[in-house]
Amino acid sequence: MTRTEHAYLNDTFLFEHNGSKVVNVSRSENEPKQSVVLLNSTIFHPQGGGQPSDVGIISDGQTTFKVLKAIKSGEQVQHLGTFEPEDSTFEENAIVHQTVDKDSRLQNASLHSAGHLIDFAVKLIGFDKWTSSKGYHFPQSPYVEYNHNGQYTKESEIVETLNVELDKLLKKNENVKVEMVPYDKWTEIPSYLPAGEPVRTINYGGICGACSGTHVNTFGQIGSKITIKSAKKKGAVVRVSYKVE
Numbered sequence: 001m002t003r004t005e006h007a008y009l010n011d012t013f014l015f016e017h018n019g020s021k022v023v024n025v026s027r028s029e030n031e032p033k034q035s036v037v038l039l040n041s042t043i044f045h046p047q048g049g050g051q052p053s054d055v056g057i058i059s060d061g062q063t064t065f066k067v068l069k070a071i072k073s074g075e076q077v078q079h080l081g082t083f084e085p086e087d088s089t090f091e092e093n094a095i096v097h098q099t100v101d102k103d104s105r106l107q108n109a110s111l112h113s114a115g116h117l118i119d120f121a122v123k124l125i126g127f128d129k130w131t132s133s134k135g136y137h138f139p140q141s142p143y144v145e146y147n148h149n150g151q152y153t154k155e156s157e158i159v160e161t162l163n164v165e166l167d168k169l170l171k172k173n174e175n176v177k178v179e180m181v182p183y184d185k186w187t188e189i190p191s192y193l194p195a196g197e198p199v200r201t202i203n204y205g206g207i208c209g210a211c212s213g214t215h216v217n218t219f220g221q222i223g224s225k226i227t228i229k230s231a232k233k234k235g236a237v238v239r240v241s242y243k244v245e
């Protein structure tokens with residue numbers, strides 16, 4: 001099967017794209033009223049890495065396909081949704097226009113990027129033994145989790161110092177650096193990234209990791225404030241809950 005070009009990796013602020021080609025349309029196996037559209041290239045970020053899917057519209061000028069969810073399946077991105085009118089479809093090789101819902105894309109990029117900035121702040125306040133274990137960047141109750149490896153003080157203290165540090169970082173407004181690194185030159189590659197392909201690394205103030213989420217370009221684009229709500233320890237894990245305004 002053809003690999004989908006993951007165009008969403010190149011520009012978080014690309015909300016529209018014209019000229020991609022329909023590779024295949026099929027019925028969804030799980031949702032009988034939905035179809036699955038495959039394109040040769042997509043600007044829709046599929047759900048993964050703790051970040052929700054983009055939503056939006058794909059159109060060939062006559063028929064509209066409402067994208068309710070994009071998911072990764074191997075090297076492909078599947079767009080799941082509904083045609084309007086209901087009994088219409090796209091022809092194979094049709095040239096289509098993609099429009100990603102701007103507000104939800106920006107909210108997702110902001111919440112995801114805030115997770116990276118919290119990783120950075122955690123190191124800056126001295127929790128150097130904490131290692132990232134999970135991110136949940138959905139609008140409802142986002143959080144990041146760390147293995148604390150025996151390093152923990154008082155929750156109220158952690159929350160307060162993290163909030164002070166995050167305020168400083170947002171004001172500093174540094175650039176987020178993105179670099180493509182050859183696959184064999186990078187370790188700790190998440191399993192959802194394509195094997196053998198150059199790895200996209202993201203660098204927030206020196207904390208660097210491979211990631212396929214959508215990112216802002218500068219710290220300040222995350223928002224005017226990141227608030228740590230709690231930093232609860234449970235067993236080996238600390239869950240840091242946050243909100244972005």
Ligand SMILES: [Zn+2]
Pocket residue numbers: 112116202211212213214215
């Ligand atoms: Zn990321």
